[in-house]
Amino acid sequence: MSSLCDPISSAGGTSLWRHQDFRRYLTGQAASVAGSSISAMALPVLAVLELDVSPAQVAWITFMGQLPPALLALHAGALADRRSKRKQMITGDLVSAVVLASVPAAAALDRLSLAQLMVVAAVQGAAGVLHDAAAISLLPSLVDRSLIQRSNSRIGALFAVAATAGSNLGATLTALLGPARALLGDVGSYLVSAWCTTRIQTRGTNVTRAGSHRLHTEIGEGLRYVRRDHRLRTLTLVNATTSAALALLNTLWALYLLKSLSMSPTAFGVVLGLGALGAAAGALAAPALARRYGAGPMMLVALALPPLTQIPLLLASPARTWQIGIGAALFLQLACAAAAGTTQRSIRQVVTADDMQARMQAVSTWLTSGARPVAALVAGGLGTRIGVRPTLAVGTCLLLVPLVVLYRSPLRGLRQMPGAQPVPSPPGDPLVQPPVPSPSPSPGAAPAGDGQRNPAAGGGGTA
Template identity: 75%
Template sequence: MLWPVTPSDHRALSRPAQCATSSGLGSVPVAAALGALTLSQLMIVAVVQGAASVLHDAAAISLLPSLVDRSLIQRSNSRVGALFAIAATAGSHLGTALPAVLGPARALLGDITSFLISAGCTACIQAREPARARPKARRLREEISEGLRYVHGDEQLRTLTLVNATTFFALGLLNTLWALYLLRSLAVSATAFGVVLGLGALGAAAGALTAPALARRWGPGPMMLTALAITPLTQIPLLLASPGLHWEVAVGAALFLQLACASAAGTTQRSIRQIITTVRMRARMQAVSTWLTAGARPVAPLLAGGLGTWIGVRPTLTAGTFLLLVPLVVLARSPLRALRHMPDPPPLPGTGAVPVPSPHALRTGSPAVPTPARTDGDRPDRSPGGDAT
């Protein structure tokens, strides 16, 4: 929500967030070694890590369009999404092994190392930009209000942000209980459960990688609409399942398809939002989306836990499945449902002219290495957001 508009500004936000997370996590094994670890410290570290993650995510996603040509934004988002899916699964499996080897507190050293490596990689990002004078300082409340007004005032941004937030909320509710349902109600073994998780990660990676090709063939709007329509249907095998190998296979296949659809729609809508947003407002636009999706993180599990206790796990999963219809309806009622091509960038400030595509966009073949983005005056820009989940 702050003022960041240049690559250096985004790096300036991202690095402190990563370092703050590393410092907070680093205090845990130190306190454990001294016998002074308390629940209060763990809660403070969790709050710091959560806040830093939101700040880092908003800055990192907003930075990508400044590093690649506009013609490569969708492809770049798809590859980043695939890497995130693979890294999340590998990290989960590693996270189950490290505590057994090092102990719960010392296992956080792996997390600390990963954040420090990330901060180092961020510091190595190079992007040439002309020096620009910053605008006069304004109150944080004004910056936040401007970002909210900007997103709300643009029908496409408003629709895509709402689609992203409601999808994230529904999946957050379902993800809170589906593991419990598999392990307790369906008596799935630990090995089978790990295989199902792996299939889900493969689905997310496959969806991200195939999203650009699917969008080119069918159009971004119809592709996202189809993906959102399929997502609720993937919950049916889980709701109908009973203990047995054939149902485990069906649930694994359904999870693969669910995360493939969610990832394909997520990377596409993120790219659309980035393309249609001006450079100056891109960070605040992404901050609005990140704020909405991050705000769902504590609410969705609380609602899932309350409903699960009140009406039962399976009825709650059924309710979550119906919640997945909300983003479908939102997109279906929007003109975006018929979007056949990626949109044009916004007009250049003060000219009303649409930026001229770079040589990359005019080539039929794919450039081997993306060139750094040019200055605001001669370059189109863009990218979408979705947290996903």
């Protein structure tokens, strides 16, 4: 049973794919990513082409989906650190499956409305943040910390492949069955994810510290922990500003392609698939790029390129040549996002203590999620007032902000992935670094520094 219950520990000789719990985790989460890509393909088509929503209404649907994570992320993180992460993940999956299944049911009865899509978005957002807070923080209990960057690289690549498959499957299902019934593919993915999670046997998912402190006290501990560590603070701020810019762009992106550029649903799915392939390439390349050029310089370049990738989108007209250009630009954009995202998440997970993993991640989710609904409403207002294309130009300019944040940080010169030991704050920083104890070595654990790690599919800039 040791192979099922102990973290993967051999940095060099043990394949991550041979660990059963890691495979179960990957299978469930990859199924969920594929399903979400089906919804990402089908829902905009359903809202824009069948319900004929306006830019402002698109923004309200997005707002309703992104508001619950902003309100609940800190609580979800604290719950995940004190209770069973597996049970929290399963609950989130099952709630999402039930509420999403109501959309094709209502469409079949000709009762689907904009109000229902808003309610579904809100409930899915709440269930999703419960699931994600536990899922992201579960990884460090499955693998040794020396393998975190390599694990996240594999996760990011597999998630991108799953997203590609989901996008293309979503386009096919939408064309064959219609956008409402295509959502049943995502419903099934939630059920697969829940089943795989029930099969995980790692000891790290056991209940810990239930009831030892009040929830708001533990939330405060998480906020202070991130604030006092200059690395966590900087990377969390980079995430939040990136998220705000991407939220503004993504709110109107599908509307712009489907209506302004007259892109067909099939071509839209192909473009999403190209973006997912870029994310896979970026995730796989991230460890090697970080070793060769340094994690800090690599992240700087990865943040500098996305504003340039928006140029084809802003100049495009309804023509196949421009569709190809937009697809190529999205490939590069998501390659950069995956390379930077998996690296920064690896850094945050490596330097964070075991009992703070979920709360650390929850702080990032809270800030990034808090930025998204505001950006969605701004996008809707600007899109209605000045037009969709000028609003996308505003979002492109906002992509420069995270680049500036990282450039002004000591992390810009980071050459090696940090170990699990605290480092002093930079000169002039009045805050004291919180202690980050090394994890207790498991039987056969590799020495610190033997491996690497990297993740993230959070869609375009996730937390």
